[in-house]
Amino acid sequence: MITSALWIALGYLLGSVPFGLVITRALGLGDLRKIGSGNIGATNVLRTGNKPAAAATLILDAGKGAIAVGIVHVMSGPQIAHWAGLAAFVGHCFPVWLRFHGGKGVATFLGTVLALAWPVGLAACATWLAVVGVVRISSLGALAAAAATPIWMWVLDYPNLVPVGLIMTGVIFWRHRQNIERLRAGTEPTLRRKL
Numbered sequence: 001m002i003t004s005a006l007w008i009a010l011g012y013l014l015g016s017v018p019f020g021l022v023i024t025r026a027l028g029l030g031d032l033r034k035i036g037s038g039n040i041g042a043t044n045v046l047r048t049g050n051k052p053a054a055a056a057t058l059i060l061d062a063g064k065g066a067i068a069v070g071i072v073h074v075m076s077g078p079q080i081a082h083w084a085g086l087a088a089f090v091g092h093c094f095p096v097w098l099r100f101h102g103g104k105g106v107a108t109f110l111g112t113v114l115a116l117a118w119p120v121g122l123a124a125c126a127t128w129l130a131v132v133g134v135v136r137i138s139s140l141g142a143l144a145a146a147a148a149t150p151i152w153m154w155v156l157d158y159p160n161l162v163p164v165g166l167i168m169t170g171v172i173f174w175r176h177r178q179n180i181e182r183l184r185a186g187t188e189p190t191l192r193r194k195l
Contacts, residue, residue: 004080011068011084015091015108018098019060020045023053033101041103043138058107064088065112073115079160085112086164093175104175106142109168113149116161123152136190139179146172 020040024032029048032040036047042058068088073081092108094100110128114121124145132141150165173180182188 003076004083007072007076007080007084008087011072011087012091014068015064015088016095016097016102017064017091018095018102019064020057020103021098023057023060024048024050027053029053033098039103040098042107061092061103061107062111062114064092065108066115069112069115082116082161082164085116086167088112089168090171093171104142105168105172106146109146109149109172112168113165116164117153117156117158119156120149120152120158120161120165123156124149127152132191137183137188138191139176139188140183143173143176143180 018040020042021032024030024035024045027050029035029045029050032038032044032048036044038044042054042061045057046054048054065085065088069081069085072084089105089108089112091102093102093105095102110121110124113124127148128141128145130141131144132138135141146169150162150169153159153161153165179188
């Protein structure tokens with residue numbers, strides 16, 4: 001029990017590293033929390049105009065969940081790895097270092113799901129791409145991918161992951177509540193044609 005708690009705590013601490021904030025500060029791009037949406041994720045890093053910084057943030061944020069799952073899977077088995085991955089995702093969304101004001105969690109969510117069950121992760125990514133390809137709204141793609149993930153877990157025969165998937169989906173929707181309001185109002189910004 002103590003070992004499991006330690007692995008879950010490690011997952012949270014790994015997830016709570018605000019790579020977007022660290023990268024933008026290191027490159028002298030300013031405080032990311034005062035730019036654009038104020039979010040610490042890759043989309044907001046892109047608003048600084050630095051594409052390599054945004055790409056690095058995307059990879060590192062996705063990697064946090066995947067690494068947490070991978071390490072704990074090897075050291076303590078798949079069951080604890082599920083919860084360590086969830087903890088990394090929660091750490092990204094609610095990092096203790098930033099008074100629990102973190103990112104929206106999409107990259108970390110996808111990285112975690114890919115590490116937990118790559119067929120489900122690919123299905124989630126495909127869902128995001130399909131929705132964004134049609135409606136050109138990134139947040140709607142993220143919401144659709146999150147909503148579909150527990151279903152994909154069940155359909156692709158990973159029923160043991162469904163509880164973790166449902167929790168992550170709930171958090172994604174909570175973190176996107178302002179986007180949902182804009183979607184309802186028809187004011188959510190669309191992506192440019194270069195995707």
